[in-house]
Amino acid sequence: xxxxxxxxxxxxxxLYYCPCTNSMHAQAPAEEKPSDRKKKRTxxxxxETDTSEEEDEDEEKQVTAPLDPSSATHMNRLLPLRAxxxxxxxxxxxxxxxxxxxxxxxxxxxxxxxxxxxxVPTASVRGEKNCCARNCFQCPxxxxxxxxxEGDRRQNxxxxxxxxxxxxxxxxxxxxxxxxxxTGISAQIERMREANxxxxxxxxxxxxxxxVQRASAATVSNTTAAHAHGxxxxxxxxxxxxxxxxxxxxxxxxxxxxxxxxxxxxxxTSVPExxxxxxxxxxxxxxxxxxxxxxSADYVPYTTSPLVxxxxxxxxxxxxARRCRQCHHILIKxxxxxxxxxxxxxxxxANFLPTITVPATLNLQKALAGHxxxxxxxxxxxxxxxxxxxxxxxxxxSNPLYTExxxxxxxxxSSSTFAHIDVMAPRFMLPxxxxxxxxxxxxxxxxxxxxxxxxxxxxxxLDRQGNRVAIQINIVPLAETSTxxxxxxxxxxxxxxxxxxxxxxxxxxxxxxxxxxFWVYVILGE
Amino acid sequence: xxxxxxxxxxxxxxxxxxxxxxxIGNGTVVHVGASIIAKNGPIIIGxxxxxxxxATIINNHNIPxxxxxxxxxxxxxxxxGCGIGHRNIVQVRGKVYGSCVVGNNCVVGAACTTEPSDxxxxxxxxxxxxxxxxxxxxxxxxxxxxxxxxxxYIHEMLPRYNHIVEAD
Numbered sequence: 001x002x003x004x005x006x007x008x009x010x011x012x013x014x015l016y017y018c019p020c021t022n023s024m025h026a027q028a029p030a031e032e033k034p035s036d037r038k039k040k041r042t043x044x045x046x047x048e049t050d051t052s053e054e055e056d057e058d059e060e061k062q063v064t065a066p067l068d069p070s071s072a073t074h075m076n077r078l079l080p081l082r083a084x085x086x087x088x089x090x091x092x093x094x095x096x097x098x099x100x101x102x103x104x105x106x107x108x109x110x111x112x113x114x115x116x117x118x119x120v121p122t123a124s125v126r127g128e129k130n131c132c133a134r135n136c137f138q139c140p141x142x143x144x145x146x147x148x149x150e151g152d153r154r155q156n157x158x159x160x161x162x163x164x165x166x167x168x169x170x171x172x173x174x175x176x177x178x179x180x181x182x183t184g185i186s187a188q189i190e191r192m193r194e195a196n197x198x199x200x201x202x203x204x205x206x207x208x209x210x211x212v213q214r215a216s217a218a219t220v221s222n223t224t225a226a227h228a229h230g231x232x233x234x235x236x237x238x239x240x241x242x243x244x245x246x247x248x249x250x251x252x253x254x255x256x257x258x259x260x261x262x263x264x265x266x267x268x269t270s271v272p273e274x275x276x277x278x279x280x281x282x283x284x285x286x287x288x289x290x291x292x293x294x295x296s297a298d299y300v301p302y303t304t305s306p307l308v309x310x311x312x313x314x315x316x317x318x319x320x321a322r323r324c325r326q327c328h329h330i331l332i333k334x335x336x337x338x339x340x341x342x343x344x345x346x347x348x349x350a351n352f353l354p355t356i357t358v359p360a361t362l363n364l365q366k367a368l369a370g371h372x373x374x375x376x377x378x379x380x381x382x383x384x385x386x387x388x389x390x391x392x393x394x395x396x397x398s399n400p401l402y403t404e405x406x407x408x409x410x411x412x413x414s415s416s417t418f419a420h421i422d423v424m425a426p427r428f429m430l431p432x433x434x435x436x437x438x439x440x441x442x443x444x445x446x447x448x449x450x451x452x453x454x455x456x457x458x459x460x461x462l463d464r465q466g467n468r469v470a471i472q473i474n475i476v477p478l479a480e481t482s483t484x485x486x487x488x489x490x491x492x493x494x495x496x497x498x499x500x501x502x503x504x505x506x507x508x509x510x511x512x513x514x515x516x517x518f519w520v521y522v523i524l525g526e
Numbered sequence: 527x528x529x530x531x532x533x534x535x536x537x538x539x540x541x542x543x544x545x546x547x548x549x550i551g552n553g554t555v556v557h558v559g560a561s562i563i564a565k566n567g568p569i570i571i572g573x574x575x576x577x578x579x580x581a582t583i584i585n586n587h588n589i590p591x592x593x594x595x596x597x598x599x600x601x602x603x604x605x606x607g608c609g610i611g612h613r614n615i616v617q618v619r620g621k622v623y624g625s626c627v628v629g630n631n632c633v634v635g636a637a638c639t640t641e642p643s644d645x646x647x648x649x650x651x652x653x654x655x656x657x658x659x660x661x662x663x664x665x666x667x668x669x670x671x672x673x674x675x676x677x678x679y680i681h682e683m684l685p686r687y688n689h690i691v692e693a694d
Contacts, residue, residue: 142654168653169633 010382010524012358014395015083016349017519018100079485083521086356089349090331092324096514098349099324104331109321112338115145115314119338131313135185138312139165146172146311148182163311175310186313208274354397354407354430354492356520362394362462362470378462378472381524385419385477385484393486394462395522396470399430401494406430408491409471418477419484424460425471430492433467483525491517532693533573537681540689546585551575551595555680558688567591572612574677575599581616587625594630596673607640611648613670620652 082100090099111120113132124133137146146163151173161179163172172178179188193199322332333345362378381391399405406429411421463470477484493515531549532538538556546564550556551573559579562569567588572595577583581599584606585591594612599605603616606623611630616622620634624642628634632646635653640646652659684690 167635169651 010360010380012380013085013523014356014358015079015521015523016086016089016098016353017079017083017521018089018098018103019519020082020100020103079521083519086350086353087348090322090324091347091349091352092327092329092331093347093352094327094329095324096516098353098516098518099331103325104322105325105328106320106322108318109334110319110336110338111316112319113314114317117338119336120316125316130316132316133186135183136314137163137185138314139168139170140309140311141165141170142168144168145314146170148179148185151178172311177311205274211272351400353516353518354399354405354490356490356522357396357398358522358524359394359396359470362396381475384480384482385525387477387479389477391475391477393473393475393522393524394470395473396463396468397428397430399433399467402432402434403494403497404429404432405492405494407469409473410489410491412487412489418479418481419486420476420478421486421488422474422476423471423488424473426460428461428469428471430469431464431467481525483523486522486524488520488522489517490520491515532691534693536693537684538691538693539684540691553677553681555677555684557581557684564591569593572597574673576673576676576680578603581605596670598673598676603634613673615669 084100088101090101090104091097092099108122111122111125111130112118113120113134113136115136116132116134118132118134120128120133135148138144139146142165144165144167146165148161149164151160151162158180161182163177163185164170177189177192179185181188319334319336319338320332321330321334323330330345331347332343334340334343358380360380378392378394381393385391395409397407406427408427409423410426411423460472461469462472473486473488475484475486493513496512496514528547530544530547533550533552533554535552536550536554536556538544538550538554539558539560541558542556543561543563544556545562547568548562548564549568549570551571553574554571554577555575556562556577557579560577561580561582561584562571562577563582563584565584565586567585568590569583569585570590571577571583571593574595575593575597577599578601580601581603582605583591583593583599584604586606587608589608591608591610593605593610594614596613597610598615600616600618600620602619604621604623605616606621607626607628609627610622611628611632613630614628614632614634616634617636617638619637621639622628622634623640624644626640626642626644626646628640628646629648629650631649633651633653634640634646635651635657637655638652638657640652646652646659650659
């Protein structure tokens with residue numbers, strides 16, 4: 001649906017800019033000091049900082065935001081980081097500000113197993129190492145979920161159960177895992193593992209390490225000398241402390257010191273010497289030598305097979321709730337039940353701010369098109385863009401609120417290096433959203449309200465439909481490019497009809513005027 | 527051998543596309559909508575097979591396409607190739623192409639295809655996307671009992687609701 005040249009489909013996206021800087025300031029230029037912001041900018045050419053400083057010193061009615069989102073470096077480098085589609089943005093009702101995924105705090109709101117959809121209580125998540133405690137296992141061959149089926153062979157007339165995969169037909173009998181009961185598979189696996197010598201040895205080592213830790217934390221000595229070899233164990237000990245859990249609470253910051261002291265005073269502590277659980281004696285030593293020696297550790301491949309040979313437990317999924325970083329107001333709160341996909345609280349930007357879209361073709365209403373222009377349709381321009389050519393662009397604003405919204409659209413005063421922007425309709429009103437519009441297909445229902453306004457005020461407004469208004473913007477590219485990024489500053493204000501105090505009494509109705517300003521980037525071309 | 531020869535116990539429904547020299551063995555069930563096309567060479571189908579709806583068995587080669595016993599060709603399967611063994615399953619939308627020879631006890635998974643000139647050994651399972659294959663345990667014939675029950679059920683119910691081609 002491109003132009004007459006047939007250059008391909010024209011695409012346009014509208015990105016909203018969230019000004020979350022390191023200091024998380026508001027958007028009013030008077031509050032911020034330009035010098036602070038210049039230090040935070042990683043790279044900025046001198047000329048641009050000078051111009052922005054001059055502009056910031058001007059009156060507050062200047063269009064440029066403190067970081068000047070219309071500058072070239074901003075558009076090239078910072079745009080992908082800070083601007084996103086309106087579907088990905090949140091809105092804090094308390095602060096009356098846009099929030100993006102980077103300026104929200106995430107916190108867990110429930111854990112569940114993706115296979116059996118069992119809601120795992122938070123307390124047992126840690127104990128089960130973030131895995132499902134029930135019979136949810138992954139097939140080692142194809143990572144599909146295994147199901148417990150009755151085994152075919154009956155050894156000693158006992159019914160046995162195996163884990164089987166229905167996709168690749170893998171059977172746990174291939175690794176000789178058969179179970180007596182169909183439930184509590186993980187407990188039976190633990191019992192099987194304990195019979196294996198390696199795991200017994202490992203748990204024994206772990207217990208010994210815990211006793212060493214506890215003993216070293218208890219001893220308080222004033223040795224200041226740090227042993228060279230002790231530093232390595234200290235670092236490893238610091239890393240392991242999180243895993244060991246309970247015993248670490250005793251030694252928090254002095255963990256590193258205590259381990260060094262432990263290395264120095266190994267004999268003085270009351271820790272008994274380590275005795276191996278199995279593989280003790282000559283026979284065990286021969287068994288270990290047969291398995292592997294330390295010298296051959298270099299030749300063992302990093303992974304023997306692409307997938308582990310044993311079924312792994314299914315990892316739990318986490319539901320996330322999001323809060324505003326400044327006021328800690330909850331923005332997103334999902335229902336804690338695993339099966340529910342709804343949200344208890346859902347404050348999305350699209351429900352508070354006007355959604356701006358770029359229609360591919362816009363048929364002008366006859367009433368509005370008759371003002372001297374012969375064109376009946378406005379087509380989305382597609383690249384490449386030649387300088388000097390005036391391109392008309394239609395932008396459609398849609399009001400999600402139940403109250404009227406007043407919108408002011410401004411082009412940046414410091415003309416960007418890419419295009420000269422002329423907003424034909426800088427100010428307009430957006431009618432409120434009513435559900436009746438969905439049932440009403442009447443297109444020219446707004447004809448009466450158009451004629452009430454003066455013809456000058458409708459200049460630039462291409463189309464009005466329900467709660468949507470389309471305006472025209474003329475763009476003159478200054479350089480030959482295939483993509484155009486057009487920054488616009490949008491200010492929308494409405495009067496909130498809701499009772500702020502929620503007293504329930506109609507007489508004390510407080511109306512608060514809410515004003516939102518944000519930058520929008522319209523990206524044309526591929 | 528010319529034309530269609532149906533063994534006495536076979537069940538071939540009437541609304542099927544059967545063309546060419548085809549021999550259908552004992553107990554084999556051909557569901558409605560299946561196609562068996564012996565284009566360039568004859569097709570010999572063994573006993574106790576189940577050919578489901580919209581399955582296609584097509585022989586593009588001059589040599590006869592021999593299909594063994596106890597196979598299951600599920601819905602929308604495509605079977606070309608040069609030979610199929612016994613007790614195989616070609617799952618839904620599985621394709622056996624070209625001049626491929628399939629052994630015994632194999633499973634061609636759902637929407638899986640074989641390479642055009644591949645020989646699939648016994649006891650192989652093709653599965654997944656990207657496709658992988660692995661060998662299943664030898665002699666694992668659990669599905670045979672299910673297959674027999676499936677056959678019994680079909681032999682009982684199918685003639686009640688479909689028109690059957692009379693066997694010779």
